[in-house]
Amino acid sequence: METLGQIAGGFSAALNPNYLLMAFLGVFMGTLVGVLPGLGPTSALAILLPLTAILDPTPAIIMLAGIYYGAMYGGSTTAILLNIPGEAASVPTCLDGYPLSRQGKGGPALGIAAIGSFVAGTMGLVGLSFFAPVLADKALHFGPPEYFSLMVLAFMVVVSLSGASPAKGIAMAGLGYFIALIGIGPSTGMPRLTMGSTALYGGLDLISIVVGLFAVSEILLGLEESRVAVAIGKIGRVFPSLDDLKKTLIPMVRGGVVGFLLGLLPGCSPAVTTFVAYDVEKRVSKHPEKFGKGAMEGVAAPEAANNATSSAGFIPLMSLGIPCSPPLAVLLGGLMIYGLQPGPLLFQKDPEFIWTVIASMYLGNVMLLVLNLPLVGLWVRLTKIPFGIMAPVILMFSVVGAYTVRNSMFDVGVCLFFGLFGYILRKFQWPVVPLLLSFILGPLLEMSLIQSLQMSGGSPVIFIERGISLTLLIAAVILFVLSIKLMKRTASRLTKEVTEDMGNVDAGSL
Amino acid sequence: MNKAMGWVLIVLGVFSLIETRRIYGLGTGGLVGDHTFPFILGAFFVIYGVYFQFMKQMSGVIFPQGTVLRTMICCALILIAYWKVIPLLGYTLGTFMASTALFFIMGRYKWHISFISGIVTTAMLYLIFRVWLYLPFPGGLLGF
Numbered sequence: 319m320e321t322l323g324q325i326a327g328g329f330s331a332a333l334n335p336n337y338l339l340m341a342f343l344g345v346f347m348g349t350l351v352g353v354l355p356g357l358g359p360t361s362a363l364a365i366l367l368p369l370t371a372i373l374d375p376t377p378a379i380i381m382l383a384g385i386y387y388g389a390m391y392g393g394s395t396t397a398i399l400l401n402i403p404g405e406a407a408s409v410p411t412c413l414d415g416y417p418l419s420r421q422g423k424g425g426p427a428l429g430i431a432a433i434g435s436f437v438a439g440t441m442g443l444v445g446l447s448f449f450a451p452v453l454a455d456k457a458l459h460f461g462p463p464e465y466f467s468l469m470v471l472a473f474m475v476v477v478s479l480s481g482a483s484p485a486k487g488i489a490m491a492g493l494g495y496f497i498a499l500i501g502i503g504p505s506t507g508m509p510r511l512t513m514g515s516t517a518l519y520g521g522l523d524l525i526s527i528v529v530g531l532f533a534v535s536e537i538l539l540g541l542e543e544s545r546v547a548v549a550i551g552k553i554g555r556v557f558p559s560l561d562d563l564k565k566t567l568i569p570m571v572r573g574g575v576v577g578f579l580l581g582l583l584p585g586c587s588p589a590v591t592t593f594v595a596y597d598v599e600k601r602v603s604k605h606p607e608k609f610g611k612g613a614m615e616g617v618a619a620p621e622a623a624n625n626a627t628s629s630a631g632f633i634p635l636m637s638l639g640i641p642c643s644p645p646l647a648v649l650l651g652g653l654m655i656y657g658l659q660p661g662p663l664l665f666q667k668d669p670e671f672i673w674t675v676i677a678s679m680y681l682g683n684v685m686l687l688v689l690n691l692p693l694v695g696l697w698v699r700l701t702k703i704p705f706g707i708m709a710p711v712i713l714m715f716s717v718v719g720a721y722t723v724r725n726s727m728f729d730v731g732v733c734l735f736f737g738l739f740g741y742i743l744r745k746f747q748w749p750v751v752p753l754l755l756s757f758i759l760g761p762l763l764e765m766s767l768i769q770s771l772q773m774s775g776g777s778p779v780i781f782i783e784r785g786i787s788l789t790l791l792i793a794a795v796i797l798f799v800l801s802i803k804l805m806k807r808t809a810s811r812l813t814k815e816v817t818e819d820m821g822n823v824d825a826g827s828l
Numbered sequence: 829m830n831k832a833m834g835w836v837l838i839v840l841g842v843f844s845l846i847e848t849r850r851i852y853g854l855g856t857g858g859l860v861g862d863h864t865f866p867f868i869l870g871a872f873f874v875i876y877g878v879y880f881q882f883m884k885q886m887s888g889v890i891f892p893q894g895t896v897l898r899t900m901i902c903c904a905l906i907l908i909a910y911w912k913v914i915p916l917l918g919y920t921l922g923t924f925m926a927s928t929a930l931f932f933i934m935g936r937y938k939w940h941i942s943f944i945s946g947i948v949t950t951a952m953l954y955l956i957f958r959v960w961l962y963l964p965f966p967g968g969l970l971g972f
Contacts, residue, residue, distance in 0.1 A: 372961050485883070489837060489876055496840060496869050503862030508854050510862055511847050534907075541900055541934060542892045706935025711949055714927050717907060718919075718953055722963045730911045738904060746829040746889055764865050771860040 325447055328673030332380070332681055337674065340377040341682045344384020345689060351385075352392020353697045354708055357536060358405035359645040360751075362389035364532035365712060367525055367652055368719025375656040376671055380678040382652045386645055387439065387679075387686050390628060394431045394621055395697050399424050405644070406808075407588035407624050410596035414609060414616030421612050426558040428694050430566050430614055431621040433558070436687040438574030438622035442629020443680055445578055446636070450665075450676075454637035457662035462769035463780050467790035469763040472640040474797045476752040484802065487752045490743070494756030495763075497522055504765060517728045524651045526720045526732040527757065531750045532648070533716040534737025537709045539744060556694045558614075566618035569599050577623030581630030583797070587643040588627040590808045595623030629679075636660050636672065639762070644751040651758050655723075659762075829889070834880030841873025902933045918968025919958075924950040 331337070351362035366385050370378040390407075397408040398415030411431065418427040460468065476491045500511045501521030512518040558566075573595040580591040599619035600609045609616050627643075634640040639661040641647040653660050658668070665672055690697070720733035743750050774780035782788045844866045851863040892900060910926035917925070928946030931937055937945065957963045 369956075369961075372963065485879075489833065489880070492837075492869060492872055492876065493840075495865070496844065496873070499865055499869070503851060505862045506851065506854050508851065508862070510851050510866060511844065538900060538903070541903065542896055704935065706931070706937065707945065709934050710927055710930035710945070711952075713903070713907065713930060714923060714949055714953060717910065718923065718957060721965070722957060722961070725964055727911065727915060727966075730914075734904075734907050734911060737907075742829075745891075748829070748833070760865075768860050768864070776859045 321448055321451060324451075324669065324673045325677060327670070328675075328677030329680075331670065331674040332677035337377055337380050337678055338681065340373070340381040341384045341678045342685055342689075344381035344386075345388040345682050345685045346384075348385035348388020348390075349392040349395075349686075349690065349693075349697060350388070350700065352389030353395045353700050354392075354703065355396050355400055355402045355701060355705075357389075358393050358403075358408070359386055359389035360405065360648055361532050361536045362386075362392070363645055363648040363652070364528045365716055365719070367528055367648065368716075368722055370652065371525060371655055371723050375658055376674055378656065379653060379658075379671075379675050380682075382649055383675060383679050384682045384685075386628070386649060387435075387625075387682050389645075390624060391432065391435055391686055391690055392697065394435070394624075395428060395694075396701060398427050398431060398617065399698060400701060405589070407592045407620075407627075407643075409589075410592045410620035411617055411624075413596065414611070414613045417610070417612035418614065418617065423612070425556040425694065426562055427614065427617050429556045429558040429691060430562060430618050432687055432690045433563070434566065434570040434573065434618040434622040435625040436683055437570045438577060439625035439629050439683045439686075440680065441571075441574045442578050442581070442626040442632075443676065443683065446629055446632050446679075447676055449582075450633045450637045453633060454662040454665040457638055458666065460662065460786065461784075462766045462773060463784050463787045464790065465766040466763065466770050467781060467787040467794070468638060468640070469759055469766060471790050471794040471797060472638075472759050473756070473763070474794045474801060475640060475642060476755060483747070483749075484805075486747075487749050490749055491752040491756040494753035495760040497527070497753075498757045498760035499764075504761075505768065522732055522757075523720075523723055523726070523729045524655060524757065525723045526729040527736050528648055528651055528754065529716045529720045530733040530736025530738075531740040531754065533712060534733065535740030535744055535750075537713050537716075538737065538741040540705060540709060556691055562614050566614050569615040569619040570622040572599065572602075573619035573622030574626040576619075577626030578630045580623075581627030581642065582633060583642075583800070586627070586801075586804065588624045588631075589643075590804050591623045591627040592620040593808050595619045632679075636664065637662060639759075641755065641758075644754075647751055647755045647758065651754070654758060830880045830883045834877040834883075836877070837873040837880065838877035841870045841875075841877060844870030844873060899933055903930065906930055906933065914968070915966045916968055918970045919965030920950060920954060921968060921970050923953060 347366055348362050351357055351365055352359065362385055363382065367382070370381050373381065393403065393405060393408045394411050394415070396402045397411040399419050401412050401416040403409045403412050415427050415431070418424060473491065476487050500518055501509065502519060503510045509519050576595045576598055577591045580586045580594060596616060596619055599615050600606045603609065603613070603615060605613070631642040631646050634642060635646050635650060639650070639659060641650045650660060658664060717730055717733060721727065721730045723729060740750055770780055771778070781791060848863045848867040848870055851866060891897070906926055906929045910922055914922040924946050927949040928942050931942035931945040932939060935942070958965065
């Protein structure tokens with residue numbers, strides 16, 4: 319009952335016209351960037367993050383959540399119509415979405431994707447509303463040793479975000495941590511790793527790194543691939559038939575349940591759950607032979623799983639501060655820009671903020687459905703924007719955005735450096751997400767380790783003496799093993815599908 | 829790339845270990861402090877860097893060539909030049925010049941189309957960042 323009251327309170331705040339506008343703008347802009355071929359939710363968040371940095375925390379996070387949802391839906395548009403998945407999670411949608419599109423059923427497929435996203439997204443949000451506070455309440459008993467173990471658990475996510483090579487992922491995580499250490503040391507108050515440069519005393523700005531790694535490098539990759547606008551034939555009517563709806567309702571719910579339950583596991587990204595949902599649907603189908611040739615269920619299930627996982631991913635993010643997927647890592651960065659540390663204390667210290675954001679996510683989900691079904695024609699036209707127009711605008715927007723966070727030309731340089739560095743890394747399939755995750759979580763790990771060892775007089779036994787800490791460490795080991803297994807399974811499925819006939823997918827987005 | 833990255837890690841590792849020694853002298857001298865993680869990372873980087881020297885090299889990475897390579901280099905140079913000249917030319921003039929050049933290079937449009945696209949982009953960014961968000965930018969030659 320308490321949760322229902324808090325949700326009601328959240329809704330009364332989220333219905334504020336200003337917040338509604340932010341949710342709408344987020345959903346709209348997210349979809350707008352997400353439909354641009356090759357750009358997924360991570361890139362969309364990276365490009366638009368600076369724009370939110372000047373807002374107050376609540377409207378900014380509402381907008382970011384909207385961008386996330388919008389970009390995810392936008393990604394399914396390009397996956398269905400152009401066979402271009404913005405992220406690995408959209409690959410299963412391509413498998414049946416694109417054949418449907420070629421059969422002139424692109425419109426109904428987009429409609430099913432939108433309805434599936436809405437149904438499963440709402441299921442996920444209900445789960446978020448009830449699970450997250452419980453988990454956060456349990457986590458309130460955490461002291462520094464438990465936080466350290468939690469951070470170790472969070473770092474295990476790095477493995478699942480490493481694409482095909484955990485070794486490279488770990489190296490990138492180390493590099494991210496190294497970058498995070500630059501600046502003033504928390505104990506001595508003295509500069510470290512700054513090479514005497516006063517510009518580095520304040521550390522490197524998160525937004526500049528995010529924009530460089532995910533926006534600038536994406537444009538450089540697009541330039542190399544000589545991306546061109548693709549002409550799209552007739553897509554048919556957008557509203558699916560009653561028969562299509564009947565056929566896909568159960569797959570939507572099933573995909574939603576699979577996506578939500580797997581999404582609760584830290585390290586289980588949407589890329590993993592969408593493939594699992596697709597495979598489950600194919601297995602239980604009476605007509606598995608239709609899959610891959612244009613089965614509507616093959617669009618409904620992975621799209622539902624994608625959205626349910628994304629909503630479920632907010633549970634470990636909000637209650638423990640662990641991001642489970644690349645866009646959530648960027649979103650975590652967005653929260654931290656405002657000094658908001660996601661975790662149990664956030665529910666205690668700022669419940670109004672948390673519940674307003676959660677309520678706005680319900681509203682954003684509705685907006686997404688209302689906005690996308692009638693506007694599919696507009697989104698389809700957007701996919702025809704030539705890369706030569708889109709790329710310079712995004713580049714200029716990104717560079718100016720990097721400047722605006724601290725009004726610093728140094729940050730622009732950092733953004734450009736990470737743009738070029740990110741291009742090289744992605745070119746050689748070095749995953750960039752672990753670098754970002756480690757950059758964000760590194761300082762927390764350091765602080766909790768220092769505090770824990772100060773508590774124990776320097777003895778590391780404190781981490782296994784305390785029950786919760788030990789449990790978290792064991793969970794980290796289990797998660798590590800599980801992540802490697804799931805990642806290998808998804809990587810082999812992805813390789814199989816991509817080599818068959820697929821657009822560009824960043825393996826690092828696994 | 830694995831070997832090159834391995835060397836980068838070794839260099840960063842050695843630098844981190846040198847910094848550890850310096851920071852250790854500034855602190856209380858205990859086991860835990862600002863020097864702890866630079867030490868752990870430094871040691872990790874050196875060991876990992878050596879490991880990458882023996883790791884199997886990735887094959888099949890094709891770098892862009894010809895026109896694409898030239899376009900990419902030009903884009904990078906335009907962005908670097910934009911970063912350097914903004915304080916001198918100012919935000920508006922610098923943005924206009926950089927965006928016009930980017931349209932010309934990336935889109936391969938004719939000069940007059942690039943020119944108009946540059947004006948539109950500059951106006952759009954000006955509207956968003958200066959008019960709506962009230963953000964300050966370097967004035968430079970024109971003062972805005």
